[in-house]
Amino acid sequence: MKHTFRVSEAESAAAFERVSKALLTHDARQGVNYWAGSPHPTMLLWAGRIFDFLRVLEDIVGYYPARMQSYLVGYTSGWDGATVSASFPADGKEDGGAVRLLSTGTEILAGAGWGRGAIDYDDGTGVVRWAFPEGTAIGLAARASGLRDKPSCPFVAGFVAGWTNRSLGVQVEFQELECVGKGDARCLFESVPFLRTRTEPSP
Amino acid sequence: MAASRTTAQRAADFKTYVVVPPADLSSALREELLSFRTLQGWLSAAVTRRDGLTIQHTLATGAEAASLSAMAAALVGSARSTGNELEQGAFQYGIVQYNEGVLVVTEAGPEAILACLLASHVNLGLALLKIHRVSKSIGARLEAV
Numbered sequence: 001m002k003h004t005f006r007v008s009e010a011e012s013a014a015a016f017e018r019v020s021k022a023l024l025t026h027d028a029r030q031g032v033n034y035w036a037g038s039p040h041p042t043m044l045l046w047a048g049r050i051f052d053f054l055r056v057l058e059d060i061v062g063y064y065p066a067r068m069q070s071y072l073v074g075y076t077s078g079w080d081g082a083t084v085s086a087s088f089p090a091d092g093k094e095d096g097g098a099v100r101l102l103s104t105g106t107e108i109l110a111g112a113g114w115g116r117g118a119i120d121y122d123d124g125t126g127v128v129r130w131a132f133p134e135g136t137a138i139g140l141a142a143r144a145s146g147l148r149d150k151p152s153c154p155f156v157a158g159f160v161a162g163w164t165n166r167s168l169g170v171q172v173e174f175q176e177l178e179c180v181g182k183g184d185a186r187c188l189f190e191s192v193p194f195l196r197t198r199t200e201p202s203p
Numbered sequence: 204m205a206a207s208r209t210t211a212q213r214a215a216d217f218k219t220y221v222v223v224p225p226a227d228l229s230s231a232l233r234e235e236l237l238s239f240r241t242l243q244g245w246l247s248a249a250v251t252r253r254d255g256l257t258i259q260h261t262l263a264t265g266a267e268a269a270s271l272s273a274m275a276a277a278l279v280g281s282a283r284s285t286g287n288e289l290e291q292g293a294f295q296y297g298i299v300q301y302n303e304g305v306l307v308v309t310e311a312g313p314e315a316i317l318a319c320l321l322a323s324h325v326n327l328g329l330a331l332l333k334i335h336r337v338s339k340s341i342g343a344r345l346e347a348v
Contacts, residue, residue, distance in 0.1 A: 068254035
């Protein structure tokens with residue numbers, strides 16, 4: 001069976017009200033925000049700075065190790081975000097809530113300002129695709145600083161991997177097939193069981 | 204000790220991430236790594252993807268292997284970057300001598316890196332000969348799978 005979850009512009013605006021306003025609390029004593037009852041401090045961060053972390057790492061240790069380190073951080077964020085979201089009462093219980101939890105990922109990302117996207121999940125093949133027709137925030141930031149020949153969002157790839165694995169109870173990883181930072185029209189992430197990379201992208 | 208606990212804990216934190224390598228990849232490499240047992244002073248080894256994800260290893264725990272693999276990939280990556288900056292050509296292998304042992308990292312075909320931990324008293328010439336042979340064999344095996 002194929003599942004498709006899309007967030008319309010109106011839903012994105014509603015998700016912003018919920019995710020970035022209603023679920024965000026401010027501890028005035030600390031001057032720190034918290035999200036949805038999670039103990040992890042939460043803050044606004046310009047997307048370009050996450051891209052900068054990647055660029056600096058790439059210059060030092062190369063593309064692949066930099067990609068993995070960024071991916072791992074994103075992964076933890078996605079895994080933890082799905083864990084917090086699993087406790088929301090609105091989440092349904094069909095399929096143990098797994099598919100419903102997966103679907104909420106798009107609302108959370110759009111509402112948090114990461115990008116408005118869609119998820120296609122084929123439970124027959126197990127393939128999951130996360131697409132961002134306008135690009136992710138990090139991809140847009142990368143594009144603004146000049147096109148490059150390598151994908152810009154291993155952080156988001158890790159995030160969607162963490163969210164997907166936590167939701168569906170699977171172990172897959174995600175590759176960036178299309179990236180607005182490379183000049184593609186959208187950002188597209190697709191699951192693979194195990195990535196085999198044979199060539200180093202040019203610096 | 205505190206540093207090693209931190210590193211192990213960090214690797215353990217990401218245990219939910221680790222994608223299980225396909226069985227045919229793992230089994231193809233296990234025999235190659237165990238061939239190091241004949242090398243006096245050899246301690247352990249890991250084959251890692253170029254981004255630092257462990258494919259096969261001989262360490263006691265997956266967390267230890269994850270740390271070694273991540274650092275080996277970073278070492279090779281920074282060595283490649285240095286080579287590019289200095290216009291010294293392609294990376295071949297790196298040797299890091301510590302008080303307590305030796306770490307050798309080398310490319311193992313187009314998609315993998317081989318990292319070997321050796322005792323400080325190892326015959327380095329003999330070890331490099333063996334590591335070179337095994338890395339070639341690993342590269343060929345991965346290409347065949």
